[in-house]
Amino acid sequence: MSSQLVAGQPLVEQVIASHLESPAQVTPGQIVAVVPDRIYVQDGNAPTIAELYKKFGFSGARSPSRVSFVFDHSVLVAQTDMADRMAEAHTFAVELGVDIQRRGAGISHVIAAEQGWFEPGSLVLGSDSHTCVGGAFGALGLGMGASDITHAMVSGSTWLRVPPTIVVELTSQPHEAVAARDVMLTILKEYGQAPFLYKSVEFAGDWAQALGTDEAASLASLGVELGAKCVFVARPDGAVPAGTAAGVERIKIDLSTMQPVVSAPHLPANTGGLSEFAGLTVDYAFLGTCTSGRLDDIREAARVMAGRQVHQDVNFVVTPGSRNIYLRAMDEGHIQTLLAAGVLVTPPGCGACVGTQGPLPARGDRVLSTMNRNFKGRMGTPEAEIFLASPRVVATAAVSGRFPSLEELL
Incomplete structure (x- = not known):
């Protein structure tokens, strides 16, 4: 229908x-x-x-x-x-x-x-x-x-x-290291959930419309953290003409000053700029989930890991979002690159995100993850600290053993 x-x-x-x-x-x-x-x-x-x-x-x-x-x-x-x-x-x-x-x-x-x-x-x-x-x-x-x-x-x-609609028009272009999830988490930090609760959020503007499918999915996946009932992301082919309705509430957000961010325990909204965390050591790095376990995310991790090794003090786990993604990543050589770097690649699924299966973090571990949530005990270990960041930040941290600076991302 x-x-x-x-x-x-x-x-x-x-x-x-x-x-x-x-x-x-x-x-x-x-x-x-x-x-x-x-x-x-x-x-x-x-x-x-x-x-x-x-x-x-x-x-x-x-x-x-x-x-x-x-x-x-x-x-x-x-x-x-x-x-x-x-x-x-x-x-x-x-x-x-x-x-x-x-x-x-x-x-x-x-x-x-x-x-x-x-x-x-x-x-x-x-x-x-x-x-x-x-x-x-x-x-x-x-x-x-x-x-x-x-x-x-x-x-x-x-x-x-039937929920009311709010249009979020994203203008300008962010820093080249900014991922879609950085934009969403920054919005959550600056506006909170109140403007978006039980609303249909339409993301519009040139930046949103130009997003690749995987990045658009990352943005949409985090909509529930924003408190939204549902979200829509404008697509370049016009199949999703988001942001065109008249007479609805609108928010305009300038992306030009946005930087990569990190969400600290124990809420996605507990977000700050990457520079605030640079140098903190990392025990466990996790890349996967419905927010950032797609092919582009694995490509990004493989690009960072190529010719390098996972830090000796870090457990880096990558979980592809589906069997199809796993096979395509293998065809492109990304899984081989990750394995050669010392990454633990698991079967497709939700992976460690919900704590119903391993690898569980140890008590006291500082985890850096591409998940959507970092609630206390989310990964099955209440004594672990879970931080959220983009695939590029997580993979870079897995190599150095610490949160990277913005310069290191480039």
């Missing part, structure tokens, strides 16, 4: 209006029932959904061909109880007759992009908050909890409140 997005109207309203049981115009604040094009479930929520099915006597899915179960959070399971939960989730998915993306296929949000679930104008529900990454591809991606996903699977529809 995806439809072509047109200029001049808030994108979220276009998508919602086209997914009503009887298509009609909608307005912000309106409560509506919509029919999604796709529903996907990640393995962390699958057992809970199975329990809800059992509790309420549900059976089957309304449209099983539109439902996928993705096993991405617990790929290398090292605990018997978790292994049992994954086995139960797999059995449940088989009983439902839905599509199953097995361990090692990759992260749900990355697979959704690769397999075309995020078509422009489509409406996709995912049992993970970072489903908002769909906005990089013109899809309305909505992260929902287990009970809402269960309802959508059984009934074939869900309800929501």
